[in-house]
Amino acid sequence: MRLAHLGPRGTNTEAAAIACDPTAELLPVPSVAAAVEAVRTGAADAAVCAIENALEGSVLETIDLLLRDDMALRVAGEVVLPIRHVLVGAPGVELARARVVYSHPQALAQCRARLATLAPTAAPVATLSTVAAVESALVEHGALAVTTPLAAQLYGAHVYADDIADEPGNKTRFVVLAPHDAAPTGDDKTSLACTTHHDRPGSLVELLSVFASRGINLTRIESRPTRRALGTYVFLLDLQGHRAVEPAASAIAAARDVTLWLRVLGSYPRWTGPRPPSSDGA
Numbered sequence: 529m530r531l532a533h534l535g536p537r538g539t540n541t542e543a544a545a546i547a548c549d550p551t552a553e554l555l556p557v558p559s560v561a562a563a564v565e566a567v568r569t570g571a572a573d574a575a576v577c578a579i580e581n582a583l584e585g586s587v588l589e590t591i592d593l594l595l596r597d598d599m600a601l602r603v604a605g606e607v608v609l610p611i612r613h614v615l616v617g618a619p620g621v622e623l624a625r626a627r628v629v630y631s632h633p634q635a636l637a638q639c640r641a642r643l644a645t646l647a648p649t650a651a652p653v654a655t656l657s658t659v660a661a662v663e664s665a666l667v668e669h670g671a672l673a674v675t676t677p678l679a680a681q682l683y684g685a686h687v688y689a690d691d692i693a694d695e696p697g698n699k700t701r702f703v704v705l706a707p708h709d710a711a712p713t714g715d716d717k718t719s720l721a722c723t724t725h726h727d728r729p730g731s732l733v734e735l736l737s738v739f740a741s742r743g744i745n746l747t748r749i750e751s752r753p754t755r756r757a758l759g760t761y762v763f764l765l766d767l768q769g770h771r772a773v774e775p776a777a778s779a780i781a782a783a784r785d786v787t788l789w790l791r792v793l794g795s796y797p798r799w800t801g802p803r804p805p806s807s808d809g810a
Contacts, residue, residue: 529553532563533575535657537556540609540676547607547802550802576702577702578702581700582695582700585750591764602706603795605796606702607701612698613631613676615688616685616686618671621671624647626647629673630672642692662680703719709771716796717747718770719795721793722790723762732763739765746767748764750763770795
């Protein structure tokens with residue numbers, strides 16, 4: 529298995545790829561779009577991409593790629609990881625006078641309040657990854673970075689503060705994108721995207737009742753603008769069950785009848801933790 533992921537080595541997405549398949553060949557790339565493109569061109573078998581965080585919500589880059597009309601990949605798996613951010617830089621930086629703090633936009637947002645206290649004069653600057661942030665901080669006087677403990681270790685950065693997320697219990701959910709989704713396992717989830725009749729009262733209630741009446745639990749629901757007309761939205765739903773197995777199969781069919789447009793993004797095993805090592809040591 530070849531897994532493309534946001535790199536380079538030391539990112540949280542790399543950790544998610546390892547948790548997904550410890551035996552996989554890892555292909556680090558500079559962006560989520562590049563990870564998807566690697567699968568499309570055959571350079572990788574699947575891509576691991578962050579999709580939502582417990583503190584900041586959806587990762588819009590991944591969501592928007594999934595909603596593209598030409599998106600051919602499907603959600604074939606998920607990984608949920610605890611996230612630990614550290615504030616680092618070269619030795620000798622005076623935090624109260626730091627000029628800039630680099631990191632991925634999601635990491636900066638997840639640590640916004642703590643950064644305002646720890647480094648009040650440091651302007652947040654986005655980078656492509658938490659590892660690129662360390663590289664920038666180490667060569668610039670008075671610069672800091674928010675990164676992973678592994679990246680801090682790999683680059684020899686000085687750790688000024690550990691576990692700096694604004695709230696405890698910070699976790700990120702990653703999806704595995706592949707040409708085909710997964711076969712039923714008996715403990716699955718399905719992700720859908722759809723648009724409702726926005727000019728008809730109760731259209732969203734009608735959609736949700738399709739699942740409620742069949743006893744199907746929705747584990748996630750959110751909306752994104754369709755980008756086609758103001759006031760129109762795409763609804764993203766995660767439900768318990770596999771698209772090919774009842775009662776989810778009939779619920780999805782019924783949902784098509786009450787929506788303008790519906791796409792099954794994929795069915796996949798529910799994340800229950802990293803795979804245990806095999807008995808032969810492989």
